[in-house]
Amino acid sequence: MKKFGKYKSVGLNGDFEILIGSSQTCTICLTETEVPGIAKKHAVLKRIRDRLFIQDFGSKSGTFIDNYRLPKNNWEEIVQQGFKEIKLGNTPIGIDDQLFRGRPRIGIKTTDLYYDISGKIVCNGVYIKAKPGTMTAIMGPAGCGKSILLDLINGYRTPNTGEVYVIRDNISINVHQDYKIVREWLGYLPQDDVMIPELTVYQSLNYCLKLQFTKLSQQIREYIIRQTCQNLGFEEARLEKFLHTVIGSSESGIRGLSGGERKRANLAHELISMPLVLLLDEPTSGLSSVDADKIVRLLKKLTQLDDLTTIATIHQPSKDTFERFDDLLLMNYGGNMVYYGATNQAVKYFESITKTTNTDRNPAEYLLEVLERL
Ligand SMILES: Nc1ncnc2c1ncn2[C@@H]1O[C@H](COP(=O)(O)OP(=O)(O)OP(=O)(O)O)[C@@H](O)[C@H]1O
Ligand SMILES: [Mg+2]
Structure with a gap:
């Protein structure tokens, strides 16, 4: 699975929002070749302390947690033990474990x-x-x-x-x-x-x-x-x-x-x-x-x-x-x-x-x- 590791550079210790899409203004900017069907602003990840949430912005190809398609414009929590992969359309994006453990114990x-x-x-x-x-x-x-x-x-x-x-x-x-x-x-x-x-x-x-x-x-x-x-x-x-x-x-x-x-x-x-x-x-x-x-x-x-x-x-x-x-x-x-x-x-x-x-x-x-x- 391809890992889009760019979010590693986004301060991992605090709360943050990562915008994913094909637009240059996104934190993680992906091309149509990398992720077919990617929308300009496709999805956003949000971490609050150690909890990770994701929202789809109503993209055509959708955002999936395993095979579950997220309803648009709705926050969904990503639970570390509960899922295998997150997909934008059909393309899995690696979610780094570190995102769940933002703060050292x-x-x-x-x-x-x-x-x-x-x-x-x-x-x-x-x-x-x-x-x-x-x-x-x-x-x-x-x-x-x-x-x-x-x-x-x-x-x-x-x-x-x-x-x-x-x-x-x-x-x-x-x-x-x-x-x-x-x-x-x-x-x-x-x-x-x-x-x-x-x-x-x-x-x-x-x-x-x-x-x-x-x-x-x-x-x-x-x-x-x-x-x-x-x-x-x-x-x-x-x-x-x-x-x-x-x-x-x-x-x-x-x-x-x-x-x-x-x-x-x-x-x-x-x-x-x-x-x-x-x-x-x-x-x-x-x-x-x-x-x-x-x-x-x-x-x-x-x-x-x-x-x-x-x-x-x-x-x-x-x-x-x-x-x-x-x-x-x-x-x-x-x-x-x-x-x-x-x-x-x-x-x-x-x-x-x-x-x-x-x-x-x-x-x-x-x-x-x-x-x-x-
Ligand atoms: N503000 C205070 N002024 C004077 N003495 C105090 C004050 N707070 C606590 N003490 C005294 O310090 C001692 C320890 O109090 P502490 O409240 O820590 O006890 P504890 O072990 O938590 O008791 P308990 O099981 O009843 O909660 C007690 O003798 C108490 O009277
Ligand atoms: Mg006491």
């Missing part, structure tokens, strides 16, 4: 972090090193400093001592010094959500997208909103109902989403910005263990699919939920770190240092109990 690495509030130490030498495609759980008793740690990592608070880096292409970027550069890569879900209760989920997500991507067409916004919510487990009738429910809140007296829906709505607000790092403060609090596990399963799927770096604080996860995390950071009062390593090694580690055994119990419960005795 990023990890998080810190040195030992120290932080105090009015002289009280709330982060005492905690460090973290998280790779793309992995999920890290932060656990520990209430008030031990989990939320503070997330605030230090996401750049909201600056440690007294210690540095937080985003690792991108083996280059370390200091989160606090270069916050403007890293900000759009970091998605942060606070413990208490800040959604506007009077809006419907759809309105709220739509405003969010409008503010972030000012030039996005309504059609693509709609697509991203629906796709994101589908990824969060809403399908068809449930999706419609969810999108058109008012968010509500107990403080405002407006009845709205249920607890589980609210968490997912909250998560959707983060995910539509397409972050590379997900920092989640209690994404499952207040949910039943079944709903909590659903959320963590979804997070795991997204983390692996998009190679995200996900770090979440979590309270009393069930055994299944706990085991979905790759790494565990266990904290104790005073912002102390008592364990940091593979989740599946944690129980063994504490069994050996406490000379106890955890037979069939929920490992998370066992670990928190051990912490109380340390």
